[in-house]
Amino acid sequence: MFLLTAIDLSLPLQDPILKFMLIMAIVLGAPLLLNRLKIPYLLGLIIAGAVIGPHGFNLVLRDSSIILSGTAGLLYIMFLSGLEMDMNDFRRNGWRSLVFGLYTFSVPMVFGFAAGHFILGYPVHSSVLLAGLFASQTLIAYPIVSRLGITRDKAVTIAVGGTIITDILALMVLTVVVGLSTGKADSGFWYRFGVSVVGCVAAILVLFPIIGRWFFKRCSDNVSQYVFVLVMVFLGAYLAQLAGLEPIIGAFLAGLAMNRLIPGTSPLMNRIEFVGNAIFIPFFLIGVGMLIDYRAFFKSWESIEVSIVMIVMVTAAKYIAACLTQKTFRLSRDQRTLLFGLSSAHVAATLAAVMVGYNVILGRTPEGEPIRLLNEAVLNGTILMILATCTISTFASQRGAHNIAIKGSQSTQEPGTGEHVLIPVARPEDIGELVGLSIALTKQKYRSLYALNVIDNQDDDPGLKKRAQTLLETAVSAAAAADIHMHGLLRYDVNIVNAIISAVRERNITDLVLGMHRAAPGASHPLPGKTGVASALGKTLSSVLAQCAVTTFIYRPAQPFPTIRRHLVVVPRKAELEAGFQAWLLRIRHLAHDTGAQLIFHAPARTIQHLRGQRRRKDIAQYVIHETGWENPSALLPELRSDDCLWVVMSRRDRISYQAGMARIPAHLDETLHGNSFVLVFPVQAGQTEQQSIFNMNLG
Structure with missing residues (x-):
């Protein structure tokens, strides 16, 4: 009896244990139920938030705990979008993101101003701010793309970069309109705003990688690394807020800054995605649902009219922007659908802008009612627009991403x-x-x-x-x-x-x-005149190389792999004539693409031609011609920086690309490269299979 009286079941729930249990039960049960109803998972969480929220059954209030978790979830989405972006592709296609950002900003601005000024009859400042609401967008459907593994598709890269551009421009419109409406936009306003924005971006993109590389080199604890990443995300968001930008911009920039330090296949990336998808992002989506008030339809005809105009016009504008981008860059229909889906949702920046506009009071009516920059009808219409655009975004993104993933899996099948x-x-x-x-x-x-x-x-x-x-x-x-x-x-x-x-x-x-073989304590390397591959690598590694006909990588790590900035690959002459040339080249290029590190080949001119001839369309490797012989290892090796990894392509004795000086390379690297990692690459070479067969016959 005492237990029953101690439990408080009044609504809304006040017990934090019950609140958390209810939300986690929704996160757990939503996929099981929604898969049967063919409703996208993200949309289901938003609907669930509306059902349990203050405008639904009033089970849970949208209090500070929900807002905190939801804010973290939104920042998490933006951080992941920057972290998972292919930086090489982003640099190469940055102008595409710029063009799309201008499309998805300018077209909605025109539609929004026309809707506000000519259809709804709002003043110029209110119409421009309404147009800014149309232009902003939120990557709410990005988790769909991430789950399907197509985050590096061209359409996704364009959409992510374009979102940052259009959100920055939309928030600048908000800042300018509010400043003009309140009389605060003096000459010093522009100077302060420009300096703060440039300082914020520079601080995040320059200092964060330096801090991250320093930390990861000195800390290998899994928990500490994850907590460090969270600190950097919120620090970036706070710096953006201090600069007058939305925190989501800072979180995205933090993701870009940490991109090269956290490879997509690393354990740390797996932990970041797991916690985000299990906790933070679902809380954000449920929190968005709690904002939805279906009763806004019945408050006044003006709210209904404004919401219909906003939903129709903003959807048409975003679709036209996606079509223009498709025509400009010759994208496929599925990429256009995905581009439209990713850019059509309006949540974070839109909600921030409408709340700012609603709270700006320009004056009073004769009856004493406040005259707001954006009235209550626009506020209600925005809430309904959030629901509609999130629904459209989820369905469109899932359709486009699913088709792209299927076609990608079919086209990349390798024999x-x-x-x-x-x-x-x-x-x-x-x-x-x-x-x-x-x-x-x-x-x-x-x-x-x-x-x-x-x-x-x-x-x-x-x-x-x-x-x-x-x-x-x-x-x-x-x-x-x-x-x-x-x-x-x-x-x-x-x-x-x-x-x-x-x-x-x-x-x-x-x-x-x-x-790499490590000599016993107290042992020394052989004298220079007696140094050989066998003595440097040890008996076991040397025997494996002599008898095993597969591509072999011998690795001596000196620093954590994700902290390496450049991979310098030294290639001998005639390496292109070896049977395993294509195999090791494909591996190294995939490694550079996966980690985002710079790839620099050092090879003779003829070999450089073959390396360039084997490059793929997205290859951005650098090529340096060297004609130095291998007799002097010190003269052969390029100048190394502290965060470089050296790769030396070797050869077995008496093979096509074998150089006499190769016998001294392993011992020389082991003795001289104390602070740098290095890898010895022994490719597959013609004739090894026969040698291996003779060896096995002798054993018998």
Whole structure:
């Protein structure tokens, strides 16, 4: 009886436990119910918010906790849109985003002013501000695009960049109109506004990457890294607010600034997306639904008229802007649909602008009623426009994105058995970096990852198996943190090399990723005259290279992989004549594209021609011609910066691209490059299969 009296079930709910449980139950149950009704998940959460909100059954108030979580969700969406953007494509197609931003700003401005001044009869200032409402937009449908894995499609890049441009212009219109209406737009206003905006953008785009790289180099704790990212998101949003911009602009700029430091396949990115999709973004969508008041239809005929005009005109304007962009850049119909869907929703900037306009009082009527810049009918019409445009945006984005994803999966099917990567693990301190390199080198659709540990079957130590299982579990966990499955392989063999060769054959391995050999404590490198590949790499790695006919990467990490800015690739002459030339080149280019790091090739002129001839349409790699021989490793290697990773394409002895000086490269790099990571690449070479067969016959 005491328990029943202690529970407060009055509406709206006041108990924070019950409120949170109700919202999470909606987040959990919405997909199960809405999939049957063919209603998009995002729209379902908005409808759920309207049902439980103060204008529905009044189960939950839109109090400070909902507003806080919703604000975080909106900032999260904008941050993710900047974080997941292909920066190379964005730089290359930035002018397309600019053109679309001008289209999706100017066309709604014309339609909005015409609707306000000529149809609804509002004054000039009110009509211009109404047009600013039409021009702004919110990427509410971006999670649909993210889930379908097409965030790097041209239409998405154009839409995201255009959204930032049109929102900035729309908010500038808001600032100017309010300043003119209240008499505050003096000559110093423009100076202060320009300086604050430029200072904010420069601070975020310049300082945030420096701070982020410094932090990630010194902190490897998963929780601390995620909290650091949250701090940077809200710091960017606050700096934008101080500059007179909307916080969403700062969150987006923070995403751009952190883009290269958080690769799309990294564990940190997986955690960011998981928490956002599970908590913050659903709270934002439910909070938007709580704003919707269906009773606004019945308050006055003016509210109905204004809402109909706003919905029809803004939808037509955004559709025309998408059509103009399609014609200008020759996009497909599905890309036009997706572009329209992403740009048609009005939530954040629109709501902020209408509230500012509603709170600006220009005077009083003879009866003492306030004369507002935007009246109550526009406020009610905006709320209904939010519901309508969110509905249209969700359906259009889902349709366009779904069709693009299907066509993309059909057109990118590649022949062959896929990319099978084997990672022999022996040292726990190297596992995370080896797994990260393996993930970055391969495409998610075609990759299969295997971690291998070998136990000497003649050793009776019972602790060996436990240690091996611990190493494999560490590798599997490192891949799982990036939402990627890895197979753990435990082998018993008297010879480690035999075990690796057997695993390569059984699993159809295409790539080997190995850690650099480390000499025992107190051991020294051989004398310069006796230095060779075998002595520098160790007996095991040398034997694997001699007997294994797959592309092999030997990695010596010196700093976290995501903090690397440039990958410098040194290629020997005649490398283009080797059988595995295309394979390693494809891997390195995919790695640079996935991490966003700069890619610079150093090779002889003839090899440079082949490298350029193999480039893809989106390739922006740089090419430097060098004709220096390999006899002097120091003269061969390019000048390295602190955040560079060096790649040296090697060759087995007596192969086409083999250079005598290659024997000294591994030891030289290990001795001289203490602060830089480096990778030795041994491509597949003609004749290895025969050599391997002879070796196996001798074993028999």
